[in-house]
Amino acid sequence: MANPWQNSILVTDNITMQFGGLKAVSNLALNIAPRQIVGLIGPNGAGKTTAFNMITGVYKPTSGKITFDGNDITGLRPNQITELGIARTFQNIRLFSSMSVLENVLLSKHVRLKATPLEAILGLPRYTRARKRHIEECMDLLEQVQLADVAHEKATSLPYGKQRRLEIARALATQPKMILLDEPAAGMNPQESLELMEFIARIREQFGLTVLMIEHHMEVVMGICEHIVVLDHGETIAQGTPTEIQNNQQVIEAYLGAVDESA
Amino acid sequence: MDRQKIKTFLTLGLVLLSCLVLFWGEQYLGKFSTRVLNLAAIFVILGASMNLVLGFTGMFSLGHAGFMCVGAYVSAILTMSPESKEMIYFMEPIISPLDKIHWPVFPAILTAGLVAAFFGFLIGFPALRLRDDYLAIATLGFGEIIRIIVTNTISITNGSLGLKNIPPIKSLWVYWGFAIATIWILKQLINSSWGYAFKAIRDNEIAAEAMGIDIFKHKLMSFTIGAFFAGLAGALMGHLITSVDPTMFRFLFTFQILLIIVLGGLGSLTGSVIAGVLVTVMMEVLRFVEQPMNLFGLQIPGIPGMRMVIFALLLLVVILFYRQGLMGTREFNWDWVLDKVGVGRRKEKGVGVDG
Ligand SMILES: Nc1ncnc2c1ncn2[C@@H]1O[C@H](COP(=O)(O)OP(=O)(O)OP(=O)(O)O)[C@@H](O)[C@H]1O
């Protein structure tokens, strides 16, 4: 590899996150190609969500550098990173509870408004037209993710599986190049997980997305990820294709060890 | 006739009705009732604007009285005649060019709002980076600091003596005109994309930021707008009472506005309007509890501040048993009225569309 940046959309150059005496993530080195689906797995407390939080700007890495799409994004604010094209979902669903499904998605368009608040207050055409167009775009998107029929329902009144799908839809509405999914199949039954897998594969094709996902459901991870990174106690203990990971002794031990501890 | 048309007619009808009521009030209401209603208009502005900050954006700010104080002084100094300034500032003369300034009230009231907004911007800049509970303390502190500044900049504010002979405004039209304009502007703002951004920050700050929203910028915007209207209300207060002094805008004032928005419902403009009028009228009606009373032969001396005790208890009861307040987060809308009277719906209600 002459220049690893050339073919990568996201590169984390040995990022480390230290919380007091705890190294939640140490020297994580990801190198993700565009349109790849990458899995990030590991036992509970391995540092997966922390890795997401560093990439999306919630935490500033203690050391290391993150490059996205040719930009150094280390230490940028989350909203700046979203504008550059990384969207995410949350492990514990974070929908806007006072809003409808459509309004949740519509919020992602706020930063794209060119109008001023004054134009909005006076209801001037530059604002109302843009708003109308955004509503149409969002309805289209909801159509595509099969949530159009509940567009006017309160977001938090949806069943769990749909709430997760809505979080993904809301992230998609920011028109990202890359999406980070934190345990999208959590709490889903096998049938729903399967549908979710198909859904993720479909949006990758449709929007030309790069996907980085944390997931505990091994069927899902092994089923759609092309590359897998395994964390344990913050350390990267393995990287490779699903088959390589399944046969990796260290990975098996980490997971068995985790089972032993909790048993 | 379709629903949209009916709604437009109803809105026009309501505006016309308000005008008639104001016209009637102006003609036939006594001095005292007019004054109470004008005070109610001021509290409606205060409630609605503080609700924008607390109820809609979810920032626990307690600086409203401070911004009112700024507004009241600005408008008073701008509108008082040079002669009365010369008379009133006897400890230290007022500095030039303020001594010669003699503005009409309308531009002065707007300027008062703008100056208060500027203060809001200055305070908000450091304070809004703080966590919620610290924000409350910081804004509370600001209110006190403003009072101390006002007390000590004698050549501008006349210090603890305060200002008298502020040009009076008596007309219902002015106070309610400002109140209605405030409600309309805030309603438009809250139903706009910015309003949704505020609510998103209130609902879930981390998610809002992940949706690309600049939290700090939006908080500062909401806070500054809140300060603007507080300044406006403060200015109106000065013209209603025709005198201001630093002790007028103590924390108790902010507390009363807090009561209005909690009683009306955090996150409901309609609630703030209803509770604003209700609390103001009750404040007047309950005046008797501070008078000496004869209860079944038992002599009770007048207890100043008794009304606030009653209101504090009321606030406690609302928070404990009726947290939603009168309206929760609901708003008055014609759809609800039309549904009640049984006018059928043609189209699905457009959610997220302004209006
Ligand atoms: N803000 C924080 N302050 C201190 N410690 C933290 C913080 N966030 C996470 N940690 C710690 O870092 C470690 C990794 O946490 P993280 O949430 O990244 O794990 P995870 O791999 O996502 O686990 P799970 O599968 O349970 O979601 C844990 O020990 C956690 O307690």
Ligand SMILES: [Mg+2]
């Ligand atoms: Mg996690």
